[in-house]
Amino acid sequence: MANRFQVSRTLLTAIALSLSAVDAGALELKPYKDDLFAYPATLSSGDNGAYTVIDYREMRDINQRDEVPEKRVHGEYTDTGVRKLQQDLTLKTDAGDVRHVAVGKTEGAGIIVLYLHGQGGSRKQGVDDFTFGGNFNRLKNLMAANGGLYLSPDFPDFGDKGAAQVAALIDHYAEKSPAAKIFVACGSMGGSLCWKLAARNDTGRRIDGLLLLGSLWDESFLASPAFRRHVPVFFGQGSKDPVFPVEKQEAFFRSIIARSKAYPYPTRFVRFETGTHGTPIRMTDWRGTLNWMLAKAP
Numbered sequence: 001m002a003n004r005f006q007v008s009r010t011l012l013t014a015i016a017l018s019l020s021a022v023d024a025g026a027l028e029l030k031p032y033k034d035d036l037f038a039y040p041a042t043l044s045s046g047d048n049g050a051y052t053v054i055d056y057r058e059m060r061d062i063n064q065r066d067e068v069p070e071k072r073v074h075g076e077y078t079d080t081g082v083r084k085l086q087q088d089l090t091l092k093t094d095a096g097d098v099r100h101v102a103v104g105k106t107e108g109a110g111i112i113v114l115y116l117h118g119q120g121g122s123r124k125q126g127v128d129d130f131t132f133g134g135n136f137n138r139l140k141n142l143m144a145a146n147g148g149l150y151l152s153p154d155f156p157d158f159g160d161k162g163a164a165q166v167a168a169l170i171d172h173y174a175e176k177s178p179a180a181k182i183f184v185a186c187g188s189m190g191g192s193l194c195w196k197l198a199a200r201n202d203t204g205r206r207i208d209g210l211l212l213l214g215s216l217w218d219e220s221f222l223a224s225p226a227f228r229r230h231v232p233v234f235f236g237q238g239s240k241d242p243v244f245p246v247e248k249q250e251a252f253f254r255s256i257i258a259r260s261k262a263y264p265y266p267t268r269f270v271r272f273e274t275g276t277h278g279t280p281i282r283m284t285d286w287r288g289t290l291n292w293m294l295a296k297a298p
Contacts, residue, residue: 051250058274061283080137088100132281198221213280214241
């Protein structure tokens with residue numbers, strides 16, 4: 001009996017050490033210009049910390065941050081050396097050719113992040129180093145420095161055809177990086193694709209997080225494979241967004257919490273007070289948000 005107990009204790013110790021090693025090896029993005037991209041002051045919070053109101057000011061966060069307002073950020077916010085790891089590619093799929101920009105490891109990546117642009121945008125928006133306060137340049141550098149892959153694709157529409165092409169792109173790179181966690185960020189109307197991907201049986205069971213940046217809501221998410229897997233969802237919204245009213249997005253955020261059997265559902269809402277439609281793309285803290293998602297991903 002004593003021998004059996006000793007074997008069991010040894011086995012349990014080995015399992016515990018193994019689990020600790022897995023936890024210790026979990027990906028966490030290393031800092032990159034965190035002091036420059038940190039959120040301004042927090043004005044208030046709620047929903048047990050899941051909801052935060054951030055002090056956004058146009059004069060400070062655009063006019064002082066940019067050398068040419070909304071066109072070129074000051075140089076200290078960017079590092080364009082990352083362009084050495086940037087490729088403009090075309091993937092042939094059954095859903096059609098998908099032109100996209102890839103930054104980082106196209107095989108063996110530990111994390112994959114996609115950005116889906118809004119109305120009137122293109123794959124070039126998501127890799128512009130100087131607009132949106134340099135925030136896309138930060139994302140590119142975060143992926144490159146952490147063994148990740150960043151993708152910014154073109155797509156034909158915000159409907160089923162666009163979703164099929166983005167799904168094919170995800171499938172292609174997921175096969176080349178089978179261990180990677182996959183996060184999809186959607187700006188403005190691109191959010192329509194976020195919700196469609198969440199609802200599909202393939203991508204809804206594969207993606208590990210969604211970021212809605214100045215975007216829309218979709219009640220069908222509450223019946224999606226992604227929702228059932230408790231995929232983390234981040235919302236960034238300007239309080240004066242003239243396209244998608246902040247109150248409706250806040251109500252949808254709270255409906256996710258209310259409808260979920262998981263408590264608390266992994267969702268966060270950052271409201272940029274006085275911010276407008278493009279504010280979340282400029283101001284969202286990529287590193288903080290993605291590290292939270294990596295910790296909460298199914």
